[in-house]
Amino acid sequence: MAFVPTEEEAIPRDPAEGFAAVLALRQLADRLEASQVERAVREGWSYSEIAAALGVSRQAVHKKHAKRLRALGLKTGRGGNVRAVQP
């Protein structure tokens, strides 16, 4: 079974530890974004669709990820892949 911390365990009491966790979470968010953009492109998502899902401009996604995706030999799709996440 997955480890699920209680609220008590998951909220640092020491601000130094709390801020370190904030920085770490930002890094994890960046990594998760990179891996999900890569997956989306492999599944045929367009930059516009990815941008819409992330709530940023198409240019912002392009600037941040295009070079890496090209280096991986990936091309973005024409779109038509967006679907709502089922709650």
Added chain:
Amino acid sequence: MFERFSREAKQVVLIALGAAQRLGAEQVEPEHLLLALADGGTPAARAIAEAGIDREAITATIEADLVAMLEVVGVPASIVEATPAAPRADRPDFGVHAKRALEQAMREAVRRGHRRLGPEHVLLGTLHAPSPTLARVLARLDIEPARLAALVDVEVAAAARG
């Protein structure tokens, strides 16, 4: 700011930029400077080797620290491992801590009456007042910043003797 930097010191700054970029970092941080300083056979690199660490150990420890800090807020290590760093496309900026380290490097050179700023000064500047992250990384590597700084001066003196 870089006009007094030696060729090797400029190289260190460029390698640190590359390391930050490769690790997908938002900014260049002191730990990237440390990584860059570990290579190249300079007195700074020899001091780092003398302290018992190398590039691989530093890289692994930066990652271990990230995993540990995420565990603090309940993110399991398996999630972090399944989400490896992706290189970023654009050039990261220098973060405040890395900027401060380079400014301190200049002071370390001036204080020693050295005209050129070399990698040894960059290492001393980085160790002077370590950022919280670098302090934790060094502690995990079992390295006392002051002890490593002392090793730098030993290596510089040895290099001067030839």
